[in-house]
Amino acid sequence: MSIEARIADEQPETFKFSAENEKEIKRIVAKYPKGRQASAVMPLLDLAQRQHDNWIPMKAIELIARKLDMAEIRVLEVATFYTMFNLKPVGKYFLQACTTTPCWLRGSDEMMRCIKDRYAIASGETSECGRFSLLEVECLGACVNAPILQVNDDFYEDLDYASTAALLDSLEADAPLPVGSVMGRSGSEATSGATSLATLKPKQSGVANA
Ligand code: FES
Missing domain, CATH: 3.40.30.10 (Glutaredoxin)
Incomplete structure (x- = not known):
């Protein structure tokens, strides 16, 4: 699919993060060394998407670029590379x-x-x-x-x-x-059931124990 086809034709005129997400952004950006704030681009895209009904408008791309001191095209490159980011509305x-x-x-x-x-x-x-x-x-x-x-x-x-x-x-x-x-197998065990450590019973915490 072309990049144009992935981006919504109709775009909101503005985008701003909620107060709660602004706090979260501060926390995320603080995890990276000074001057490396661009490393936070993916979590910020994710926050924007979750806040905006599961898709990221171009105004959010621009805002993230400003916040992380990145060129807008670099933020858009990341957003279009990963299929988990939606740049146009999707269903529930x-x-x-x-x-x-x-x-x-x-x-x-x-x-x-x-x-x-x-x-x-x-x-x-x-x-x-x-x-x-x-x-x-x-x-x-x-x-x-x-x-x-x-x-x-x-x-x-x-x-x-x-x-x-x-x-x-x-x-x-x-x-x-x-x-x-959907066939009820636990984790990634064989479809025929456990083939090793078969006598161990999982504890309630999910950790196997004798
Ligand atoms: S090939 Fe489908 S999950 Fe890996």
């Missing part, structure tokens, strides 16, 4: 579907087919109801439980056509299924 449920090789080998085509069958949208588009946006992304770093669909901040794993449909049903009802493996 932002679906990032991984189709990189491990997910593809484990059936991401079926996951994608289910989403497309239901909403008739391609990557980069939003459903007619306005609630679901789809983006095809590269590896989400959870290949062991492929295929993966990220819904806003959460990962759903081990999906096929039927389980993707069930997940979408739950989102439509605003009652999302529990996050993680």
